[in-house]
Amino acid sequence: MANVTLNVTDAKGQATGTVEAPAELFGYSAEDVKAHIPLIHQVVIAQLAAARAGTHATKTRGMVSGGGKKPWKQKGTGRARQGSIRAPQWYHGGTVFGPQPRDYSQRTPKKMKAAALRYILSDRANAGRIAVVDFGITEPSTKAAIAALNPITGDKFTTVVFTRDNINEWLSVRNIPTVHPIFVDQLNTYDVVTSQYVVFTKEALEAFVAAKTEPKEA
Numbered sequence: 001m002a003n004v005t006l007n008v009t010d011a012k013g014q015a016t017g018t019v020e021a022p023a024e025l026f027g028y029s030a031e032d033v034k035a036h037i038p039l040i041h042q043v044v045i046a047q048l049a050a051a052r053a054g055t056h057a058t059k060t061r062g063m064v065s066g067g068g069k070k071p072w073k074q075k076g077t078g079r080a081r082q083g084s085i086r087a088p089q090w091y092h093g094g095t096v097f098g099p100q101p102r103d104y105s106q107r108t109p110k111k112m113k114a115a116a117l118r119y120i121l122s123d124r125a126n127a128g129r130i131a132v133v134d135f136g137i138t139e140p141s142t143k144a145a146i147a148a149l150n151p152i153t154g155d156k157f158t159t160v161v162f163t164r165d166n167i168n169e170w171l172s173v174r175n176i177p178t179v180h181p182i183f184v185d186q187l188n189t190y191d192v193v194t195s196q197y198v199v200f201t202k203e204a205l206e207a208f209v210a211a212k213t214e215p216k217e218a
Contacts, residue, residue: 013151
């Protein structure tokens with residue numbers, strides 16, 4: 001694998017240079033990415049499952065109020081025997097095998113999530129859909145953010161990655177319908193999969209590379 005060269009553009013969408021991105025994060029080949037589609041799929045499904053509240057609930061016959069008295073005697077009425085008006089076959093009775101609160105989250109090892117993110121970023125890089133933008137915004141301006149992004153992404157849905165210091169840039173893009181802003185420490189496989197373009201600020205790319213490539217202290 002070789003390092004990937006990403007284009008850097010300015011606030012007007014004009015090319016100002018390039019930056020090298022490490023191969024271990026952006027440089028996997030299309031064949032490698034294709035071979036790991038099941039991994040990416042598993043991580044995305046796990047993320048969607050973890051987002052489910054799981055608060056759905058129905059009342060069983062034991063939870064429905066009333067019904068403590070036998071509606072009529074067991075024999076002699078000519079009707080079917082009944083023990084409670086809250087039995088499932090009764091109107092306003094309990095629900096049989098209805099949904100109950102549960103936890104949908106799946107166990108996903110950190111190494112799986114990290115690998116899936118690397119492969120999907122490489123896929124976007126292979127398609128030329130990762131860019132670095134130097135917004136140069138000193139105060140919030142949606143107009144300025146659109147001017148910086150449009151030459152690169154057009155009207156395609158885009159995930160824009162910021163550091164937590166890029167406050168003006170964040171405020172500038174948050175109202176653009178086709179942009180999903182996210183902080184660099186929150187970048188995940190799902191938000192890359194659902195986006196056609198991924199745009200980093202220069203600071204965000206540096207922070208992302210540093211966090212993913214620097215060895216952790218023991």
